[in-house]
Amino acid sequence: MRYPAEETAEKHERLINLAAGMFRERGIDAVSVSEVMKAAGMTHGAFYSHFESKDDLVSAAIREAMKQGNEALTSSMSDPASPKTAFLNSYLSIMHRDMIKEGCPMPALAIEIGRRCKDKTALGDHVRRLVDRAVASFRWSTRGSKRDQAILMTSAMVGAVILARAVDDPSLSEEILAATRRQLVASQ
């Protein structure tokens, strides 16, 4: 049956949002169209009233995840006295390590995005935006250019969260986050 246009648009957004979380948590290939529809309380057949294909949803969900990541970035820089420390404490925290669904899309999706050529633009834009903003907002040392330091920080943040999630030993996992945090906070 037909539904109000507004309700349809809301459902469309809800599907993208759900997928953005599920893809981060379990990987893009591991999440089926049916599972996303089920999570939204619908049957799989309605999927193609909202998207042309799974690939279409994937692109939209990746862009949505990047948008959410960008917003989270902004809110964690809220401390005007030391935005860099606040940002690093938030990003390199055990909470962020364990909240994959709502966490930064880079440590959750970067490898899969690297393999599928289509959706690299959204991640490239996200990295550029993060680096530019870090250069402008944070205090940096005199060792090398600000931009080099911001790129090192980005690489280390992403790598540390990925490794902290992938190692077996909880104490090593926490050490990876803490050591990376200490080193990056100190370099200012």
Place this chain on the structure above:
Amino acid sequence: MRYPAEETAEKHERLINLAAGMFRERGIDAVSVSEVMKAAGMTHGAFYSHFESKDDLVSAAIREAMKQGNEALTSSMSDPASPKTAFLNSYLSIMHRDMIKEGCPMPALAIEIGRRCKDKTALGDHVRRLVDRAVASFRWSTRGSKRDQAILMTSAMVGAVILARAVDDPSLSEEILAATRRQLVASQ
């Protein structure tokens, strides 16, 4: 028909080696049992004469990839005058970015390993070994503990290669590698 025991053992090793490369290049879930067998010049039915299940092959292939990664680490530290610089130049190179099949298993498999609890031990051991060896072999600055610096280096190396593979813009990709390299080489 029956085959010489030696030949069988060779084939077994060859399957693990092929899988270790294919999993890194295309992801574990994306590589089928049939594809691995085909790459070895055999039919899929023989697979279960060598492994109990796909999961069994996955575990063996991850361990093999880590072993190969450890050997590559050793050989890239060959320059006795500046092993750290030689190591970083090798790891954070465009060649390493593009040679995924033969490259470090961490930037290729870390996220997938993070999702499947079973095979985290091999990656944890690999990180520990790399950090321990870096602490012992490289020259470090006085800013923070050697171990903290070695962990930052590891995080940044893994993150930089993953991001360099995942962004769309080739110049940004090269910049991520170069900037991370410059910052890590300088910190000694």
Place this chain on the structure above:
DNA sequence: TGTACATCAGTGAACGCGCGTTCACTGATGTAC
């Protein structure tokens, strides 16, 4: 040393399953008069 037999790696057809996608159908919404 020669013969008879058990072993088992490899083949290729077949299994059930879940995937992405399609389709005939439903029925409330939105539109035309």
Place this chain on the structure above:
DNA sequence: TGTACATCAGTGAACGCGCGTTCACTGATGTAC
């Protein structure tokens, strides 16, 4: 304002496909005598 009709989001069965896995069978190898 009321009536008639077109629209289209959603349902659930069905499609072909490739997956991991199983199985009856083959035949050279390895073993027992």
